Amino acid sequence: MVFDAHAHLETPIYGVTPDPGRRGMTRLLMWNYELLGFRNPLWKGEPPGPARALIALENQLRLSMGCRENLLRFMDRNGIDKSVVLPIAPFSSSQDYLQACAGEPRLVPFACVCPAPGWERDLGEAMEQGCRGLKVHPILQRIAPEDRFFFDLLEEFAPYRKPVLIHAGEFDYYIVRDGFAAFGDTSRYERLIRAFPEVPIILGHMGLYYPEKALRLAERYENVFLETSFQPLKVVREALRVAGRERVIFGSDWPESDPRYALRIARKAARGDGELERRLTGGNIAALLD
Numbered sequence: 001m002v003f004d005a006h007a008h009l010e011t012p013i014y015g016v017t018p019d020p021g022r023r024g025m026t027r028l029l030m031w032n033y034e035l036l037g038f039r040n041p042l043w044k045g046e047p048p049g050p051a052r053a054l055i056a057l058e059n060q061l062r063l064s065m066g067c068r069e070n071l072l073r074f075m076d077r078n079g080i081d082k083s084v085v086l087p088i089a090p091f092s093s094s095q096d097y098l099q100a101c102a103g104e105p106r107l108v109p110f111a112c113v114c115p116a117p118g119w120e121r122d123l124g125e126a127m128e129q130g131c132r133g134l135k136v137h138p139i140l141q142r143i144a145p146e147d148r149f150f151f152d153l154l155e156e157f158a159p160y161r162k163p164v165l166i167h168a169g170e171f172d173y174y175i176v177r178d179g180f181a182a183f184g185d186t187s188r189y190e191r192l193i194r195a196f197p198e199v200p201i202i203l204g205h206m207g208l209y210y211p212e213k214a215l216r217l218a219e220r221y222e223n224v225f226l227e228t229s230f231q232p233l234k235v236v237r238e239a240l241r242v243a244g245r246e247r248v249i250f251g252s253d254w255p256e257s258d259p260r261y262a263l264r265i266a267r268k269a270a271r272g273d274g275e276l277e278r279r280l281t282g283g284n285i286a287a288l289l290d
Helices: 029-035 049-063 068-078 094-101 119-128 148-160 186-195 211-220 233-243 259-269 274-289
Strands: 003-007 082-085 107-109 134-136 164-167 201-204 224-227
Touching: 003 259, 003 274, 029 049, 068 082, 068 107, 068 259, 082 094, 082 274, 094 107, 094 119, 119 148, 134 148, 148 186, 186 201, 186 211, 201 211, 211 224, 211 233, 224 233, 233 259, 259 274
Parallel strands: 003 082, 082 107, 134 164, 164 201, 201 224
Antiparallel strands: none
């Protein structure tokens, strides 16, 4: 079974109009980045100004195509059996995703809540109704990783014994910087990870432009798992060396990336080891959810 650990349905940022009629990926900088296997020969770390703005624009265009029909079509095209789908409150709620996934066993919804009155009730209802994990996104939710809310949230969530997928890596989602990208600095998550050793924490994108930060956390903490979206083959192989074959997980971040590229890298990283490939492309996330 091929199981994508990172996908979205509804448009999760301000100012982007849903466009379910958009059926193909844009072919600008992101497409070239995908074709290069997420290796970047032009700069190290975060992209310079004009490139950053173009990536943000392309990212928004791709996000606009997020809907159930398009996701299932991309899953069929790439031989993906199941996908974890991740709401980002306040843009979309746990209930929105539960409704969107209703009657479709191939889609596995996570919960997401904001620090508003009644969030504990909302979280409990979402988990009781079928959510299988928790999504946290400090940048888009505009909550600092050190904020008391995240510690209260994980304390409330821990008894469910399910994974938390947290966005990891500085990234500007808007053409004009909004000042929240630094909330994705992976090193700032260490206090939260250390406070909840019993909670499996998946670092989405493995830190993006700075995977070394995620690798260090995986080396220090057994409850850290590394998700592979936007990472080149070299980094995925290093993740396997550092975290072992049980704690590295294939994810694509559809619709921000076509799953074919991350899936191709995960298979190459297995070097022909069938059992490792099964773990990377589905077994590890399935084990966490079960």
